[in-house]
Amino acid sequence: MASTELVELQPEVASPPTRPIESIEVGDLADRTGSLRSRTRFTHEDAAELHRDVLFTEWQQLTSTRGKLAPAAMLEQIAELGFSWRDVARLLKVSVPAVQKWRRGEGVTGPNRLNIASLLAMCQMLAEHYAVQEVASWFEMPLxxxxPVTPMDLYATERQDLIFDYASSHADVEQVLNDYDPDWRERYASTFEVYEAADGDLAIRPKE
Incomplete structure (x- = not known):
C-alpha cells in the first residue's frame, strides 16, 4: 500500500498594496511643486523687502542732499510742483501759518527742515524713477x-512704502489698499447705484 505524504499548506500572505508608478510620480511632483511655491513666495517677499530697503536708502540720501538747501528754497521748489500751501502743511504735519513763516525765512527746527527735504526728495524720486508728471496732482488722484484714498493720504499717514509700491506697480491697487486699511471695502462701500432711467439717462438710486 503506497504511503500518502501529507503536504502542509502554507497560508497565503497578502502582499502590501503598492501605488502605481504614475501615482508615486504625481505625488512626488505635488510635494515638489508645493515646496517650490513656498520657496518662490519667500523669495518674492525677500526681494520686495530688499527693493523697498534700497528705495528708502536712496530716499534718505537724496533727502540729505536736498536738506542742504535753505528751507525757503525747498518750499519754493515744492510750490513750483503745484502743491497748495494747505497740502504742504498737511504733508509736513504743521499749520499753514508755520509754512508761510518758513517761506519768509524765519526759523525752522531741525526735524521740520528734514521733513521738508524728505517731501522734496520723494517728489524727485517719483518723477525720475516712475515718470510721474505733475506730481502734485498725482498726489491728489484717488488710487x-x-x-477716495490718495497718495497724499498715504504720505500723510507715513506710509511712504505704499507710495513706492503703488508708483512702481509692484503691488496692485487692492493690495496697497489692503495694507493701508484692511476694512477699506466696508468703509467706502456705496449705498447707491447707477441705473438707466426711463428717459435713457443715467441716474442714481439707493441700493435695495
Missing part, C-alpha cells in the same frame, strides 16, 4: 474709483 481707484472704489474709494
Amino acid at each position: 481707484t474709483s472704489k474709494c
